Amino acid sequence: xxxxxRITFYDLQHASGATTSPFVWATKYALKHKGxxxxxxxxxxxxxxxxxxxxxxxxxxxxxxGHWVLDSWAIAxxxxxxxxxxxxxxPDPVMKPLIEFLEGWLWKVALGPWVRCFAVPxxxxxxxxxxxxITESRQRMWGxxxxxLTAGRAEVFGKVLPELELLRDILRRNKxxxxxxxxxxxxxxxxxxxxxxxxxDVPPMTEDEPLRDWIDRGFDLYGGLGRxxxxxxxxxxxxxxxxxxxxDRTPREFGLNTRNTGLASTAKETAQISGKDKAGSDA
Numbered sequence: 488x489x490x491x492x493r494i495t496f497y498d499l500q501h502a503s504g505a506t507t508s509p510f511v512w513a514t515k516y517a518l519k520h521k522g523x524x525x526x527x528x529x530x531x532x533x534x535x536x537x538x539x540x541x542x543x544x545x546x547x548x549x550x551x552x553g554h555w556v557l558d559s560w561a562i563a564x565x566x567x568x569x570x571x572x573x574x575x576x577x578p579d580p581v582m583k584p585l586i587e588f589l590e591g592w593l594w595k596v597a598l599g600p601w602v603r604c605f606a607v608p609x610x611x612x613x614x615x616x617x618x619x620x621i622t623e624s625r626q627r628m629w630g631x632x633x634x635x636l637t638a639g640r641a642e643v644f645g646k647v648l649p650e651l652e653l654l655r656d657i658l659r660r661n662k663x664x665x666x667x668x669x670x671x672x673x674x675x676x677x678x679x680x681x682x683x684x685x686x687x688d689v690p691p692m693t694e695d696e697p698l699r700d701w702i703d704r705g706f707d708l709y710g711g712l713g714r715x716x717x718x719x720x721x722x723x724x725x726x727x728x729x730x731x732x733x734x735d736r737t738p739r740e741f742g743l744n745t746r747n748t749g750l751a752s753t754a755k756e757t758a759q760i761s762g763k764d765k766a767g768s769d770a
Contacts, residue, residue, distance in 0.1 A: 488552055488569070494518055495550040496525040497538060501612040503717025504529070505685040509598065510559040512678035512713075514547040517563045517671060519709040521573045531614040532621065563671055576671040589664070590675045596650035598679040601691055604640040606633035608688040612717075644691050645730030652735055655697045659738065663701070669708065677705040680721060681713050690723035693733050 496518060499508045506512050518525060530538050539548055539555075548557050556565045560583075563576050577583060602609070610621045610633050626632055654676070657664065664672040680702050683691065692699070699722060706713030726733055747753055758764040 489523060490552045492522070492524050493526055494523045495528060497528045497535075497546050497548040498530065499535075499546045500529060500531055500614075501685060501717060502531070502614045503612060505612075505715055505717030507609070507682060507685045508546065509675075509678035509682040511547045512681045513671070513674045514549070514559045514562050516674035516677070516708070516712060517559075517566060517576055518549070519712055520576055520669070520671075520674070521566050521570055532617040533614075534616075576674075578665075578670060582672070586672045586675055589672060590679075593654065593676055593679055597647055598683060600643050600647050601683050601687070603629065603636040604643050604691070605683070605686045605688065606636040609633075609686040612686055641727070644724055645726055645733070648692065648696075648724075648726075648733035649731050651698065655734060656738065658698060658701045669705070673705060677702065677713070681706070681718075684713070684718045684721050687719045687721060690720045692721050693724050693726065694722050696722055697734055 496515065498506055498515075499511045501507050506515060515525070528538055535546060536544050542548070542555055543557050545557070547559055547562060548555065549562055550556075551565075551569070556562050566573075567576050577586070606625060610618055610625070613621055622633065625636070629636060663669045664676060684706075696702075702721065724733075755764075
């Protein structure tokens with residue numbers, strides 16, 4: 488059990504000190520959700536084996552009173568199992584595949600494209616000793632240099648934003664993905680925006696982004712956990728004339744986001760799909 492309410496947390500950082508990995512961000516939030524104080528072991532990409540005493544070449548990792556736990560999901564599950572008296576991260580085991588689905592979708596439509604757009608600043612903000620590793624590993628991962636990945640990124644920013652509409656729709660109707668309060672679903676999703684903010688040399692989202700309220704509240708949690716030094720603005724993107732609308736300014740109500748509570752609740756949609764609303768306006 489945690490001694491003096493403290494857990495050792497192995498961070499993965501840029502030279503600025505900002506956490507960069509979304510997996511490490513999710514773990515940092517999970518630990519604070521449980522109410523722990525952190526003894527942070529700083530560091531970048533190289534030297535992880537040395538810092539962890541040869542136990543892992545990937546982060547996050549934690550040490551709880553001498554007990555090592557690796558992997559962000561394993562850490563979250565360990566915290567729930569070991570500290571059931573503290574706020575729950577994953578309310579039910581069946582939620583894990585749903586959170587994984589949400590995270591995978593968000594990675595595909597947003598973070599994946601953004602990571603490529605910000606490949607150069609991501610590399611350049613690393614510790615000097617990490618730059619060669621990042622340069623070579625990203626070349627092998629994506630088959631292109633960091634400079635090639637960022638070329639033409641102006642075409643990417645405007646295409647990503649409309650793809651986030653499903654997340655916007657959920658958060659128009661819910662304060663958090665966890666309902667009235669945040670849980671691990673929020674932290675896994677927020678971690679992708681936090682990771683982006685650690686390396687974004689230009690804002691990828693518009694000032695009036697509907698997700699901004701949720702993102703800002705998430706960054707402000709636990710005394711401003713996401714407001715640390717070295718983070719960059721997410722909001723301020725100016726769409727180009729040829730870009731699609733960044734988000735739906737008049738979201739349509741339909742079966743996925745409404746509930747049937749009687750005729751009054753379905754009248755508007757019925758009028759739309761039957762054409763009666765248009766007929767009324769033409770009269």
